Each structure stands twice: as C-alpha cells, then as structure tokens.
Amino acid sequence: MLSSLKIFQLISDWITTLWTGLPTKLRPTLLELLLGAIISNSGHITDAILAIKPVRTWTTYFKVIENGKFSWLILARNWTKLLIRLLGNFQKSTSSRPSITIMPKDKTGPNSFGGNFG
Known part of the structure; x- marks a missing residue:
C-alpha cells in the first residue's frame, strides 16, 4: 500500500509534468480547475469552481477552457514522457518474468516475416 x-x-x-506544457499565463487558472475537479470528484467545470474558493x-x-491557447499535443507529449518514465521503472521491477515472443503462423501473409512483398 502506498x-x-x-x-x-x-x-x-x-x-x-503537465504544468510545463502550459503557457505561463494559463497555469494558475488551470491548476485551480484541476484541484477543484479533484476535490469535487465529478469532473464538471461548475462543480470544480464550486469546490474551491475562486480567485x-x-x-x-x-x-480559459473555451479560448485558452495551449497545445494539446504538448500536454500529450508530456503525459507520454511521464508514463514512459513510470512504466520504465515498473518494467525494471518486473523484469524477472520470462518474455514471450509470438511468431506468425502464416508465412505468406502481408504482416508475416517471410512473405512475398512484390
């Protein structure tokens, strides 16, 4: 148990990690919404605002939600980096399991390793 x-x-x-992908001007507002969403437990913006003391x-x-100028791709990239970092540690801790390799049965199919490609 953690x-x-x-x-x-x-x-x-x-x-x-997510914070670094946001423009500096939007960070405080989105952090308030994130904490409000965590506290409210519903995921609705209205409930998130009601859960905090709005500044x-x-x-x-x-x-900010409708017109905020931030890149979802940057947030996704940061989230992916975080998951790779976390799952990389998980993989190291579970590396004692044997790996299983599944080879294709049909050697002539388009996704096989031994088929004709031309």
Missing part, C-alpha cells in the same frame, strides 16, 4: 507521502509525490510529479470570475474559467 503511503500518503508517496501518493502526494506522485500527484505532484504528474501536475509538474477569478466565473467567466475567466470558462474563457
């Missing part, structure tokens, strides 16, 4: 400290470290690592006006949060 201790509270390890869970906190894991969540802060996730937030920091900004309601329209600011909606404008």
